[in-house]
Amino acid sequence: MEFDHNFFVGFAKSYGLFYMMAFFFGAVVYAYWPANQEKFDQAAKSILDEDEGAQK
Amino acid sequence: MISQLTRDERSSAMILCALLTLFGLALGIVGRDDVLGWHGALLAFAGLALLFVVMRGYYDPNPDPDRITKYYDDPTKVGVIVSMMWLVFATFVGDWVAWLLVYPELTFDAGWSSFGRLRPVHTTGVIFGFGGNALIATSFHVLQRTSRARLAGNLSPWVVLIGFNLFCLMAVTGYMLGITASKEYAEPEWYADIFLVVVWVTYFALYIRTLARRQEPHIYVANWYFLAFILVVAILHIVNNLAVPVSLAHAKSYSLFSGVQDAMTQWWYGHNAVAFFLTSGFLGMLYYYLPRRAGRPIFSYRMSIISFWGITFLYMWAGSHHLHYTALPHWVQTLGMTFSIVLVVPSWASAGNALLTLNGAWEKVRDDATLRFMFVAAVFYGLSTFEGSFMAIRPVNSLSHYTDWTVGHVHAGALGWVAMITFGAFYTLVPMLWNRERMYSSRLIEAHFWLALSGTVIYVFAMWNSGIVQGLMWRAYAEDGTLAYSFIDSLNEMIPYYFARAVGGFLFFLGGVIGLYNIWMTTRMPALEDPPVYDLPPVFETEPAE
Numbered sequence: 001m002e003f004d005h006n007f008f009v010g011f012a013k014s015y016g017l018f019y020m021m022a023f024f025f026g027a028v029v030y031a032y033w034p035a036n037q038e039k040f041d042q043a044a045k046s047i048l049d050e051d052e053g054a055q056k
Numbered sequence: 057m058i059s060q061l062t063r064d065e066r067s068s069a070m071i072l073c074a075l076l077t078l079f080g081l082a083l084g085i086v087g088r089d090d091v092l093g094w095h096g097a098l099l100a101f102a103g104l105a106l107l108f109v110v111m112r113g114y115y116d117p118n119p120d121p122d123r124i125t126k127y128y129d130d131p132t133k134v135g136v137i138v139s140m141m142w143l144v145f146a147t148f149v150g151d152w153v154a155w156l157l158v159y160p161e162l163t164f165d166a167g168w169s170s171f172g173r174l175r176p177v178h179t180t181g182v183i184f185g186f187g188g189n190a191l192i193a194t195s196f197h198v199l200q201r202t203s204r205a206r207l208a209g210n211l212s213p214w215v216v217l218i219g220f221n222l223f224c225l226m227a228v229t230g231y232m233l234g235i236t237a238s239k240e241y242a243e244p245e246w247y248a249d250i251f252l253v254v255v256w257v258t259y260f261a262l263y264i265r266t267l268a269r270r271q272e273p274h275i276y277v278a279n280w281y282f283l284a285f286i287l288v289v290a291i292l293h294i295v296n297n298l299a300v301p302v303s304l305a306h307a308k309s310y311s312l313f314s315g316v317q318d319a320m321t322q323w324w325y326g327h328n329a330v331a332f333f334l335t336s337g338f339l340g341m342l343y344y345y346l347p348r349r350a351g352r353p354i355f356s357y358r359m360s361i362i363s364f365w366g367i368t369f370l371y372m373w374a375g376s377h378h379l380h381y382t383a384l385p386h387w388v389q390t391l392g393m394t395f396s397i398v399l400v401v402p403s404w405a406s407a408g409n410a411l412l413t414l415n416g417a418w419e420k421v422r423d424d425a426t427l428r429f430m431f432v433a434a435v436f437y438g439l440s441t442f443e444g445s446f447m448a449i450r451p452v453n454s455l456s457h458y459t460d461w462t463v464g465h466v467h468a469g470a471l472g473w474v475a476m477i478t479f480g481a482f483y484t485l486v487p488m489l490w491n492r493e494r495m496y497s498s499r500l501i502e503a504h505f506w507l508a509l510s511g512t513v514i515y516v517f518a519m520w521n522s523g524i525v526q527g528l529m530w531r532a533y534a535e536d537g538t539l540a541y542s543f544i545d546s547l548n549e550m551i552p553y554y555f556a557r558a559v560g561g562f563l564f565f566l567g568g569v570i571g572l573y574n575i576w577m578t579t580r581m582p583a584l585e586d587p588p589v590y591d592l593p594p595v596f597e598t599e600p601a602e
Binding site for chain 1: 202272273277347348351352354357358359361362365366369
């Protein structure tokens with residue numbers, strides 16, 4: 001196999017699509033996985049916990 | 057500063073200062089016949105000055121052993137002040153450059169003050185001096201609070217902060233001396249680049265080591281953005297600056313790349329600098345300080361995760377839109393254009409997330425100029441990411457490229473988004489850091505807000521007008537098929553817009569001066585008698601290794 005310009009263009013145009021789509025779906029699944037819901041809610045609120053009395 | 061270091065750390069600090077002095081001396085001696093010698097002298101002088109500071113505090117009593125149960129905020133405090141000083145300096149130079157385009161005689165016949173040298177002083181000063189220090193300062197603060205852990209080291213935060221500022225100083229003084237690698241936003245030469253790599257790796261290691269001691273199971277999303285900023289900027293900086301110096305005694309070097317490969321590498325770097333320096337890190341700021349100031353959790357935590365991966369993966373491919381209609385292969389241009397258009401999705405997801413967080417707290421936005429800064433920043437972030445995607449479309453680019461429209465777009469992003477979110481973050485952060493009840497003057501925050509906003513709007517509108525006029529004049533044909541206007545014709549048309557731009561820039565500069573004054577005066581106010589409990593993290597279960 002020759003690693004020339006055409007090889008890399010072909011690679012980018014085929015596998016590039018698949019790995020990026022796979023990554024996208026991975027990120028969406030992670031974000032919407034029901035078990036993660038509580039962890040995310042907690043994280044979003046955690047930065048406010050220390051806020052009591054800090055400022056109006 | 058020194059009193060917070062143990063005796064051992066003071067000794068290490070002295071060794072580092074001595075090494076810096078020796079490195080500077082070596083650079084100065086081998087480069088004595090070149091402009092390189094000046095930078096050797098600069099580093100040697102800085103090393104000696106720092107050595108003096110450490111020695112003066114060397115025999116101070118050891119710091120309170122309890123300090124490891126507290127957050128380490130001294131580097132953040134210094135970073136905030138230094139960042140605002142860079143802002144004042146660099147927007148002053150920026151406005152000078154703006155006036156140069158109206159009155160070209162304002163160089164006063166000196167070489168160092170020519171447009172070509174002052175412009176990179178302005179861009180480096182605002183992006184790296186102001187933006188970089190703001191990112192380092194806020195990242196240290198956010199990292200510790202969201203991890204509920206102290207910074208993993210007492211000396212390395214200072215290495216990062218002082219080293220980074222020495223790099224910035226070498227950069228801006230180098231331009232005035234005539235040193236440049238001729239790569240936009242990557243102008244410093246090889247020795248300064250290597251220096252920055254050392255500083256940046258220290259920064260990355262410090263961040264990872266502190267995250268490793270976190271007491272929260274989940275890493276808050278702001279840290280993802282800061283970490284992406286640190287990691288990707290390291291990759292970009294190293295690859296784009298691969299170069300061979302003509303000799304170790306000369307500042308000049310030649311890039312490892314040539315021709316279209318050089319151009320592509322440069323704009324892969326350039327656009328990702330926009331993405332990871334000017335967007336990712338500042339989004340980290342937004343995801344922490346905006347919810348805190350509004351007193352509401354982020355509207356959708358899930359959306360912040362999805363837009364994080366969207367921004368991180370899509371931006372990597374967008375750089376080639378800077379090279380439309382060039383020798384770059386057509387499909388690479390199309391690739392960059394396509395990814396730039398898709399980018400509007402995660403960008404608007406972030407901007408929308410910020411605005412929806414504020415939805416229901418509009419009375420706070422109305423009353424609190426600090427929160428209003430962050431609100432305006434989110435609006436400008438949405439506007440300029442849409443504009444950027446639009447300008448990346450090839451036929452639109454044929455009108456906008458090389459015109460002032462690009463300059464207007466950049467400033468909508470830099471003034472409207474980057475600077476506004478930073479001001480909002482600083483005004484939230486400063487009273488917390490110094491244990492003050494509030495900022496010195498809320499009226500001065502109001503004044504700063506309106507000066508910054510009106511300055512930005514005047515600037516951006518002036519550049520939209522001049523950019524489109526330029527673009528249309530350059531492509532206008534006369535009946536006989538020749539160009540209707542000469543370049544100088546279009547230049548003459550620009551004068552009123554350049555005048556307006558310089559006025560807008562002056563207003564923005566003035567706001568920065570007020571901001572620095574307000575922050576400085578806040579540090580002079582009496583501290584709260586009983587510091588709020590939120591500033592003390594829970595005691596470590598295990599003694600952190602120091």
